[in-house]
Amino acid sequence: MGLGIMDKARIYSPWVYHLHCGGCNGCDIEILAALAPRFDAERFGIQLVGSPRHADILLATGCVPKQFIPMLKRVYSQVPEPKVVIAIGGCACGGSLFYEEEPENYAILGSADLAIPVDVYVPGCAAKPEQIVNGIVQGILKLAEKKRGVKTEPVVVGPPPKEGERVPAPAPAPAPSAAPGSNST
Amino acid sequence: MSAPARILRKVIRKYSRPMTLSYPSTAMGEKRYSQIPPKLRGIPERDLEKCIGCKACYYVCSGRATTPVMVDGKLVMQINLSRCTFCGHCEEACPEEAIKMTPRFELAVRDKTRPEMFVETTLDMAVCACCGRPFIAQKQLKRSFERLNEKIDKSVRDEVAADFRKVEQYCPECKRARSVGLDTHTKKHVWVEGA
Numbered sequence: 001m002g003l004g005i006m007d008k009a010r011i012y013s014p015w016v017y018h019l020h021c022g023g024c025n026g027c028d029i030e031i032l033a034a035l036a037p038r039f040d041a042e043r044f045g046i047q048l049v050g051s052p053r054h055a056d057i058l059l060a061t062g063c064v065p066k067q068f069i070p071m072l073k074r075v076y077s078q079v080p081e082p083k084v085v086i087a088i089g090g091c092a093c094g095g096s097l098f099y100e101e102e103p104e105n106y107a108i109l110g111s112a113d114l115a116i117p118v119d120v121y122v123p124g125c126a127a128k129p130e131q132i133v134n135g136i137v138q139g140i141l142k143l144a145e146k147k148r149g150v151k152t153e154p155v156v157v158g159p160p161p162k163e164g165e166r167v168p169a170p171a172p173a174p175a176p177s178a179a180p181g182s183n184s185t
Numbered sequence: 186m187s188a189p190a191r192i193l194r195k196v197i198r199k200y201s202r203p204m205t206l207s208y209p210s211t212a213m214g215e216k217r218y219s220q221i222p223p224k225l226r227g228i229p230e231r232d233l234e235k236c237i238g239c240k241a242c243y244y245v246c247s248g249r250a251t252t253p254v255m256v257d258g259k260l261v262m263q264i265n266l267s268r269c270t271f272c273g274h275c276e277e278a279c280p281e282e283a284i285k286m287t288p289r290f291e292l293a294v295r296d297k298t299r300p301e302m303f304v305e306t307t308l309d310m311a312v313c314a315c316c317g318r319p320f321i322a323q324k325q326l327k328r329s330f331e332r333l334n335e336k337i338d339k340s341v342r343d344e345v346a347a348d349f350r351k352v353e354q355y356c357p358e359c360k361r362a363r364s365v366g367l368d369t370h371t372k373k374h375v376w377v378e379g380a
Binding site: 037038039040043090093094095096097099100111113119120121122123124125128130131133134135138142 | 203204205206208247248249250265266267268269270271272290291292293294295296297302
């Protein structure tokens with residue numbers, strides 16, 4: 001059957017909204033460098049928009065603080081379907097320096113996938129602009145698989161967690177295989 | 186050619202072509218592919234032969250990315266690349282120079298638990314003869330004995346080797362409990378000046 005014109009438009013010119021969720025701003029600067037002429041992401045039709053309601057792809061950077069959770073969920077629900085979330089930088093992927101499982105931090109939640117569902121992870125500190133472009137291209141490939149009309153579960157926006165309230169822990173890393181000589185990279 | 190003309194020529198040459206780097210493809214030739222310096226700190230890689238499982242990289246890691254995990258009685262040093270900051274502290278701290286930061290940086294994944302995101306090294310553990318718990322990696326025990334042997338005076342090497350054989354099979358707690366019964370030499374001229 002082939003792709004309809006709306007699906008093609010989504011793949012050939014994905015619009016991007018950049019959301020800074022807390023953190024050092026290193027990855028934000030690298031995103032702007034990726035959109036500058038040197039590492040040109042605009043070759044792929046990517047355009048930075050000023051409102052999440054106009055966007056296809058949400059770029060989340062930085063380690064998420066607990067007070068930012070309702071704002072992050074609100075922005076996520078404002079991006080129209082079908083959407084792709086790309087977590088850029090080590091902090092947004094896995095929390096990096098700022099996240100500890102125990103004792104639980106009073107202010108930091110952790111990586112972005114504890115609050116919203118994330119589709120592509122681009123680790124690095126800061127993520128190189130070439131790598132951000134690579135991640136966005138993988139996000140576009142994932143967007144091509146999502147058709148119009150397929151709804152995902154709505155995200156409930158609530159108040160930030162109170163002090164002492166336990167937030168859900170992330171899924172633990174998979175148990176490593178005990179095969180000798182497994183130096184997989 | 187006069188200086189202003191030289192400058193003008195340079196400027197015209199530099200800006201007459203687009204300055205975009207053709208990153209995903211090499212269509213414009215290798216020179217404009219990407220800016221990757223050879224000493225770039227990218228994905229860390231561990232040499233299997235050299236790692237002794239001393240956990241120095243774990244103690245020094247900024248992002249708590251390297252963790253020692255016990256799997257089936259073996260020690261696995263696992264680097265979680267989604268938490269790594271690629272700072273290079275593990276490379277500095279490693280006593281055997283087993284970890285090196287390679288210039289590879291391509292790591293975008295859809296699923297964080299894929300095996301590409303983990304760098305794993307498996308080591309066999311030595312078990313305490315008294316309480317039966319694994320307490321140290323076998324390579325670390327061997328290597329610490331080798332290092333000790335390098336530094337001590339030749340005249341006392343046999344004594345030190347005999348003492349080592351007596352104590353190497355016990356974990357620190359059992360060693361402390363049995364320290365009276367183990368007949369080790371207490372006074373030795375161990376260090377040679379300048380060695």
